[in-house]
Amino acid sequence: MPAPENAGVVRLYYYGSMVTGGDPASASGPHNIYSATSNDGINFTEDPGVRFSYDSGAGFGITDPDVVQMNEGSWLMFISMGTSIIKATSPDSLGTFTRDSAFQWNQGGVPGSYNFDGTIRTFVNHGRDIGAAVYDTASGSLQYSGIAISAPAVGSVESPSVIKIGNTYYMFYHYSPYVGAMPSTHKIYMATSLDGITWSQHDANRYICDGSVPGAVYYNGAIYVYHCGLLMVPGERADLGVAVSLDNGVTFTEYRILIKNKVMTGVVDPAAIVVDQKLE
16 A cells, blocks of 8 residues: 555655756756655755656657556656656656556646545646546556646646645646746646545635646645746746645745755756655
8 A cells, every 4th residue: 555644754756957948848868757855845865866767759858757656555657748648667666667668648748646545546737727537557547537627718727736634635736827838927726625536626726836837745744835936047947946834735835945966957847755765
């Protein structure tokens, strides 16, 4: 079974490139997913090695990792490549993830998955909306199941990430005010659900902070919403920040993320899990 929340350490996955502006996916290769580990959710040490590496050969690479633990204890990683997703797996969250070359999905990228009491649901950018899919463990495929959050009349909702506190699920996502808007204009919102299927819609959801591509985790009684959120160069949020709530989402305080001895420029697209290292 998945490791319990509120235990162990935070492991943060991210895409790392040397790009300092524009689209990180268009940076020259290699396109690598790395991870770092923290005992406090703010100060990290980069883990050795690379968790996943892939180059399409077409000048457009992977971004936006998404990691979730499956029922038998292994780890599933979805990685965005435009509006498609690549799937990889590993028996260890700190290990090298191996691509499943038979997996195919082209109904939206920037995934965010959560294990809903044995059922893995994955949320993705789906046009201007956030779509939902169910992971079929027997076939190893995603099955689209509909729209989770609809975009307002103007702009789009993107980059979902889900946690659970008590009997309530929380989804964090960013709102983009228009098609092609730079990440410096994105704003992070919070949606809620009692079943992980029906969600509060954007007009009723709460603004959390400025930022892009959130990746949330519930750790030691606090919500940590990691995001691309520190303006490093004009038009591009290229460094990582985190909005922390000690009162289950009522208020948030922002911090800058530090990865020891890591040059942060080009570190984007955070995804967080809680892992009990004693189990691995």
